[in-house]
Amino acid sequence: MMELVCPAGTPAALRAAVEAGAHAVYCGFADETNARNFPGLNFSRPELAEGVAFAHRHGAKVLVAINTFPQAGRQALWHRAVADAEAAGADAVILADLGLVAHTAEQHPGLRRHLSVQAAAANPDIINFYAEAFGVKRVVLPRVLTVAEITAINREIDAETEVFVFGGLCVMAEGRCSLSSYATGRSPNMNGVCSPPSHVVYAEEGDTLAARLGGFTIQKSARGAPAPYPTLCKGCFVSEGTTGYVFEDPASLDASDLIPALARAGVTALKIEGRQRSRAYVKEVVRSFRAAVEAVAAGRPVPAGQLARLSEGQAATTGAYAKTWR
Amino acid sequence: MQITVGPNQFFWDAASWRDFYARLADEAPVDRVVLGELVCSKRLPFYQAEIPGAVERLQAAGKAVAMTSLALITLKRERTLTAELAATGLEVEVNDLTALAHLPPGAAFSVGPLVNVYNEGTLGWLAARGARRICLPPELPPEPLALLAAQSPVPVEVWGWGRLPLAISARCYHARLHDRAKDSCQFVCDVDPDGRAVDTLDGQRFLAVNGVQTLSAACASAARALPRLREAGIAALRLSPQAEGFVAVCRLFRDLADGRIDAAEFDARARPLAPGGAFCDGFLTGAAGVAWSGA
Numbered sequence: 001m002m003e004l005v006c007p008a009g010t011p012a013a014l015r016a017a018v019e020a021g022a023h024a025v026y027c028g029f030a031d032e033t034n035a036r037n038f039p040g041l042n043f044s045r046p047e048l049a050e051g052v053a054f055a056h057r058h059g060a061k062v063l064v065a066i067n068t069f070p071q072a073g074r075q076a077l078w079h080r081a082v083a084d085a086e087a088a089g090a091d092a093v094i095l096a097d098l099g100l101v102a103h104t105a106e107q108h109p110g111l112r113r114h115l116s117v118q119a120a121a122a123n124p125d126i127i128n129f130y131a132e133a134f135g136v137k138r139v140v141l142p143r144v145l146t147v148a149e150i151t152a153i154n155r156e157i158d159a160e161t162e163v164f165v166f167g168g169l170c171v172m173a174e175g176r177c178s179l180s181s182y183a184t185g186r187s188p189n190m191n192g193v194c195s196p197p198s199h200v201v202y203a204e205e206g207d208t209l210a211a212r213l214g215g216f217t218i219q220k221s222a223r224g225a226p227a228p229y230p231t232l233c234k235g236c237f238v239s240e241g242t243t244g245y246v247f248e249d250p251a252s253l254d255a256s257d258l259i260p261a262l263a264r265a266g267v268t269a270l271k272i273e274g275r276q277r278s279r280a281y282v283k284e285v286v287r288s289f290r291a292a293v294e295a296v297a298a299g300r301p302v303p304a305g306q307l308a309r310l311s312e313g314q315a316a317t318t319g320a321y322a323k324t325w326r
Numbered sequence: 327m328q329i330t331v332g333p334n335q336f337f338w339d340a341a342s343w344r345d346f347y348a349r350l351a352d353e354a355p356v357d358r359v360v361l362g363e364l365v366c367s368k369r370l371p372f373y374q375a376e377i378p379g380a381v382e383r384l385q386a387a388g389k390a391v392a393m394t395s396l397a398l399i400t401l402k403r404e405r406t407l408t409a410e411l412a413a414t415g416l417e418v419e420v421n422d423l424t425a426l427a428h429l430p431p432g433a434a435f436s437v438g439p440l441v442n443v444y445n446e447g448t449l450g451w452l453a454a455r456g457a458r459r460i461c462l463p464p465e466l467p468p469e470p471l472a473l474l475a476a477q478s479p480v481p482v483e484v485w486g487w488g489r490l491p492l493a494i495s496a497r498c499y500h501a502r503l504h505d506r507a508k509d510s511c512q513f514v515c516d517v518d519p520d521g522r523a524v525d526t527l528d529g530q531r532f533l534a535v536n537g538v539q540t541l542s543a544a545c546a547s548a549a550r551a552l553p554r555l556r557e558a559g560i561a562a563l564r565l566s567p568q569a570e571g572f573v574a575v576c577r578l579f580r581d582l583a584d585g586r587i588d589a590a591e592f593d594a595r596a597r598p599l600a601p602g603g604a605f606c607d608g609f610l611t612g613a614a615g616v617a618w619s620g621a
Binding site: 073098121149182184215216218220242247323 | 397398399400401402404405408422423424426427428440442444445446447448449450451452463464465467469470471473474490492493494495496497498499501502503507508509522523524525526527528529530532533535540542608609612613614615616
């Protein structure tokens with residue numbers, strides 16, 4: 001059966017995900033060492049140890065995301081996160097920074113290393129490089145690849161692959177995007193945040209609600225209509241007289257129908273985005289996907305349609321997995 | 327302070343490409359030139375035959391030359407191109423770590439601004455692996471920048487001029503804006519030799535698209551930050567090619583670096599040459615990247 005890797009933004013979400021059938025959960029410490037550095041989210045050291053114990057009692061694994069890029073002069077914070085994850089009994093750490101991967105391989109050789117989507121390792125040559133140089137066992141593939149390309153990659157590499165199947169969708173190669181810091185000064189790579197709420201302002205203008213990020217108006221909706229969050233790459237823009245979603249519509253990823261194809265492609269694990277999501281959401285998505293991977297493992301079709309209402313109140317897309325998306 | 331010319335980010339026809347590098351060789355007071363295709367491998371066949379001549383002419387003019395890797399390597403064809411790059415014998419500028427996997431130990435390479443060098447651990451690892459020079463990512467704030475420059479065993483370069491490379495994607499926005507798929511793009515990005523403006527709903531100048539790449543609309547300029555960068559030990563400024571007036575930009579930077587003009591005069595004379603007509607330098611002051619210290 002394919003491994004289901006589920007988000008745990010809080011200890012309560014971790015327990016909900018494990019009880020709903022997650023084979024593994026991923027989580028991070030409550031600081032800028034991880035890419036979901038949001039207020040009220042993430043784990044203290046004791047909470048992680050308890051979470052690991054709970055997950056292990058239920059036969060599930062815990063993967064600790066330490067997947068931002070350490071700041072010069074403050075690397076010790078990231079090094080300590082790796083050491084503390086190992087001490088807490090984590091089954092693996094998910095890393096993005098080349099220097100941090102090298103450090104972990106050298107200082108914590110017994111700690112399993114996964115390469116984060118933020119490292120943007122998008123072809124067999126670089127994946128094999130990470131596997132050979134640093135003993136990386138699994139790579140979370142960047143969301144720039146088609147299913148056919150993922151199949152080809154798996155034939156050439158000596159590591160497991162993990163792919164995103166549900167939740168928020170980055171349009172750009174992750175870990176290689178400075179749009180957020182250009183507009184707000186805060187970025188996924190450095191601060192673990194993208195298009196942060198601290199820089200969002202909503203303004204009523206007559207019958208219109210304008211949403212601005214860092215002072216840039218990138219969404220407008222009729223008053224009373226649902227107002228999409230002004231995420232930069234899903235904003236509405238004007239280019240040479242054409243108004244529209246230049247980068248991507250406000251859609252979220254749903255690749256549940258592609259699970260059989262991803263299994264045939266040799267993918268080891270399926271990842272669900274959403275550490276910022278509620279416990280109830282996590283429980284429902286995990287339960288649906290566990291049923292789906294069990295069905296696929298038994299040769300049955302993926303149960304249809306039950307996830308639609310959990311998509312971000314909007315359209316769902318299969319993103320880069322279909323070549324036409326490009 | 328040295329001046330490096332980064333790889334052209336845009337899609338120009340072969341004649342324009344050839345003329346650009348000929349003028350650079352003959353007229354521009356720069357120390358180092360990185361050329362080759364950074365953004366989209368589909369563009370390369372249109373001007374590939376011009377590259378050897380340009381390399382020769384630049385070298386004959388006394389400029390150091392390096393060849394860039396692509397910024398995002400996924401296809402088999404792109405992997406082959408990367409392997410061939412490593413075999414040319416020229417210094418390779420790594421802008422996707424994949425290129426590193428193809429370089430034999432001891433081969434000359436440098437690290438470009440699209441590799442994530444945010445800290446001393448990564449910088450040290452790359453230097454130990456043989457990197458001869460490292461251009462830091464444009465979004466790096468001033469304190470880490472100074473710290474890395476102070477500790478680096480190899481020369482450190484920063485983004486000095488041009489629309490900032492902010493993101494790279496599998497999706498081609500030029501094709502999307504023309505209702506085409508990437509595979510049938512018909513090379514439409516060639517109509518925008520400095521990128522296509524993407525404004526906000528209130529008409530604010532904000533971004534520019536260039537095929538699969540997203541850039542800032544404003545032109546980054548390190549002119550006002552130059553004294554601090556020099557003090558920090560930065561070895562070189564990187565100027566990014568543009569379709570018009572680039573030799574003049576190179577001369578202005580040379581004059582500024584050599585003290586013949588000051589930052590105010592630089593700004594006044596360079597502004598008409600800036601793609602998008604506006605400056606930004608927020609990344610170099612610790613603000614949002616779009617901010618301009620001269621406002």
